[in-house]
Amino acid sequence: MRVKIMGAAAGGGFPQWNCGCRNCSRLRLRSFQGTARSEVQAAVSSNGSDWFLLGASPDLKTQIDHFPALQAKSGPRNSPIQGVILTSAEIDQTLGILMLREFQPLTIYATKGVQQILRETNSMFQALHRVADQARWVNISAGQTWPLATLNGADSGIVCDAFRLPGDFPSWTPASTRAELTETDAVIGLTLSSSSGKTMKWMPGAPLDSPELIESLEHCDVLFLDGAFWDDDELIHAGVSGRTARIMGHTPISGPGGTLDLLAGLTRPRKIFIHVNNTNPILDEASEAHAQVRAAGWEVAYDGMEICL
Amino acid sequence: MRVKIMGAAAGGGFPQWNCGCRNCSRLRLRSFQGTARSEVQAAVSSNGSDWFLLGASPDLKTQIDHFPALQAKSGPRNSPIQGVILTSAEIDQTLGILMLREFQPLTIYATKGVQQILRETNSMFQALHRVADQARWVNISAGQTWPLATLNGADSGIVCDAFRLPGDFPSWTPASTRAELTETDAVIGLTLSSSSGKTMKWMPGAPLDSPELIESLEHCDVLFLDGAFWDDDELIHAGVSGRTARIMGHTPISGPGGTLDLLAGLTRPRKIFIHVNNTNPILDEASEAHAQVRAAGWEVAYDGMEICL
Numbered sequence: 001m002r003v004k005i006m007g008a009a010a011g012g013g014f015p016q017w018n019c020g021c022r023n024c025s026r027l028r029l030r031s032f033q034g035t036a037r038s039e040v041q042a043a044v045s046s047n048g049s050d051w052f053l054l055g056a057s058p059d060l061k062t063q064i065d066h067f068p069a070l071q072a073k074s075g076p077r078n079s080p081i082q083g084v085i086l087t088s089a090e091i092d093q094t095l096g097i098l099m100l101r102e103f104q105p106l107t108i109y110a111t112k113g114v115q116q117i118l119r120e121t122n123s124m125f126q127a128l129h130r131v132a133d134q135a136r137w138v139n140i141s142a143g144q145t146w147p148l149a150t151l152n153g154a155d156s157g158i159v160c161d162a163f164r165l166p167g168d169f170p171s172w173t174p175a176s177t178r179a180e181l182t183e184t185d186a187v188i189g190l191t192l193s194s195s196s197g198k199t200m201k202w203m204p205g206a207p208l209d210s211p212e213l214i215e216s217l218e219h220c221d222v223l224f225l226d227g228a229f230w231d232d233d234e235l236i237h238a239g240v241s242g243r244t245a246r247i248m249g250h251t252p253i254s255g256p257g258g259t260l261d262l263l264a265g266l267t268r269p270r271k272i273f274i275h276v277n278n279t280n281p282i283l284d285e286a287s288e289a290h291a292q293v294r295a296a297g298w299e300v301a302y303d304g305m306e307i308c309l
Numbered sequence: 310m311r312v313k314i315m316g317a318a319a320g321g322g323f324p325q326w327n328c329g330c331r332n333c334s335r336l337r338l339r340s341f342q343g344t345a346r347s348e349v350q351a352a353v354s355s356n357g358s359d360w361f362l363l364g365a366s367p368d369l370k371t372q373i374d375h376f377p378a379l380q381a382k383s384g385p386r387n388s389p390i391q392g393v394i395l396t397s398a399e400i401d402q403t404l405g406i407l408m409l410r411e412f413q414p415l416t417i418y419a420t421k422g423v424q425q426i427l428r429e430t431n432s433m434f435q436a437l438h439r440v441a442d443q444a445r446w447v448n449i450s451a452g453q454t455w456p457l458a459t460l461n462g463a464d465s466g467i468v469c470d471a472f473r474l475p476g477d478f479p480s481w482t483p484a485s486t487r488a489e490l491t492e493t494d495a496v497i498g499l500t501l502s503s504s505s506g507k508t509m510k511w512m513p514g515a516p517l518d519s520p521e522l523i524e525s526l527e528h529c530d531v532l533f534l535d536g537a538f539w540d541d542d543e544l545i546h547a548g549v550s551g552r553t554a555r556i557m558g559h560t561p562i563s564g565p566g567g568t569l570d571l572l573a574g575l576t577r578p579r580k581i582f583i584h585v586n587n588t589n590p591i592l593d594e595a596s597e598a599h600a601q602v603r604a605a606g607w608e609v610a611y612d613g614m615e616i617c618l
Contacts, residue, residue, distance in 0.1 A: 011411075017373045018388040018413045020381040028380060036374075058408055062371045064326045065345075071337060072329040076548035079327040091407055091433055098400055099367055102320075103550075104327045123430040124400055126481035172435035239385035241412075 001194030006063035007038035008301035010228050011092035014278040021238045021279050033286040040204045040275045046157030050150045053084040060096030082150045083107035088187045089117040101127045109138045113185030142184050161191040165206035198309035204275040207251040220269045227273025230280050238279045260296045274301040310503030311354050315372035316347035317610035319537050320401035323587040330547045330588050342595040349513045349584045355466030359459045362393040369405030391459045392416035397496045398426040410436045418447045422494025470500040474515035507618035513584040516560040529578045536582025539589050547588045569605045583610040
């Protein structure tokens with residue numbers, strides 16, 4: 001299974017359009033040791049021809065422009081993209097769906113709650129249903145395991161397992177809709193298994209809030225984990241928000257009870273931080289924070305990163 | 310007044326993610342004499358510091374990355390973007406609004422009907438109202454003239470005039486909402502006047518359906534006009550759609566009753582085609598179509614084009 005990281009940043013990307021923090025400013029001035037990153041997006045394929053997207057970021061169009069394997073081949077309308085697996089209804093995980101609206105067949109896997117928010121409270125998503133053979137939504141739920149199928153019904157060679165992650169539905173969910181939703185539908189993580197038996201966990205935006213969740217991370221070969229913030233009070237220090245990482249639903253990387261601390265005993269998986277916020281010092285490859293992360297055996301995902309398993 | 314063209318392509322951009330037409334394929338293979346184009350987007354400024362967007366394309370984030378004048382300055386969250394003027398509710402004209410959601414003040418000018426579709430039938434737009442000082446919507450309507458004001462209430466030096474264009478609300482507008490809308494709110498064109506008295510017309514997506522509309526084009530210094538299709542049956546020949554340009558609401562550039570024909574007598578304005586579809590041969594600078602357009606005194610807008618007036 002090929003895993004392509006098309007975007008590695010948290011919502012807003014790096015640099016963020018309205019951010020003049022130390023990282024963003026230096027990146028724009030080309031005095032930063034590190035690279036720009038678009039919003040979190042991955043694509044996976046077992047055969048190199050049929051691809052599935054993990055999430056659909058607002059940067060998806062540009063991300064496809066940067067990844068030839070996802071581009072149309074010669075001839076009328078066509079795409080190697082078979083489907084999209086949505087892990088929440090947040091804008092930075094779903095907006096790209098609307099960029100895949102040009103009358104192209106597409107399977108979209110999402111929980112019932114995520115579908116309800118997107119399809120019943122956002123009329124724009126009807127643009128995916130202008131012709132008969134366009135988007136097909138498939139219900140998934142935490143606890144479910146299913147094989148990913150290509151658009152012509154063939155086995156993709158990838159098996160997907162959804163599990164519940166802590167987190168809520170988006171803040172903009174209408175109250176009347178929210179009252180109808182099942183809490184376990186809000187945010188899911190994914191375990192993808194390749195035909196070689198290797199597994200990858202995809203958890204780009206949730207805190208490590210239970211010993212069970214932490215223990216489960218040992219059971220994979222590659223782990224993509226939320227690396228939004230280095231410090232709990234990073235946004236406060238940067239002067240861009242009054243909220244801590246933990247209040248926003250993220251486990252900071254550093255400090256007691258931070259990710260490095262909680263996962264110091266993790267031995268099996270290759271460990272990769274993704275969904276990195278523009279203010280996070282680990283983006284700066286010359287920083288002490290970056291050195292600490294690397295010394296602890298972690299990698300920092302970047303746009304264009306590719307893994308085979 | 311500085312006018313920056315940040316994107317010049319029709320919906321889907323060029324190349325389009327799921328298109329393998331002659332233009333898109335050759336562009337990907339680097340055997341095309343012409344440049345990639347993102348979806349239609351312009352920014353205007355009278356003082357070079359305070360900018361207003363015309364529309365908000367799905368490519369807006371990348372377009373800002375390519376245009377330093379719109380980027381944040383050093384320091385916490387900030388942006389030179391003062392406001393956005395929406396000319397329809399179509400996804401390719403409005404989706405970028407959701408990329409400007411990071412708690413940043415922003416004035417959004419739109420007709421009542423466009424606002425109703427976006428704000429009342431798309432819950433995601435509530436992400437623009439998470440804090441008190443975020444998006445502020447201002448009602449505009451065809452026939453209205455108003456000065457653009459900066460976020461601190463200063464005169465921008467640009468006066469905006471909205472006029473009705475032929476066209477309907479998006480196909481995905483819910484029927485119940487559609488029944489409440491005023492037809493004249495669907496699509497507007499803009500005339501922008503600079504403090505020097507020069508004027509520009511912005512009409513990126515509507516057909517030339519009346520002698521009055523055609524006559525009005527003489528009354529400006531720069532004209533940006535819809536150049537989506539060269540031939541009426543261009544999409545049919547490309548094998549990507551069964552619909553003609555005219556049925557889709559566009560006047561083709563070539564042929565009897567085409568734009569070159571209808572506007573052969575236009576003398577005053579500088580004439581520029583924008584909103585060019587990926588299948589249009591005028592994108593190919595080696596083509597006969599491109600030569601004909603240039604011989605008729607027209608330019609083809611491109612990403613990065615800049616005009617002063």
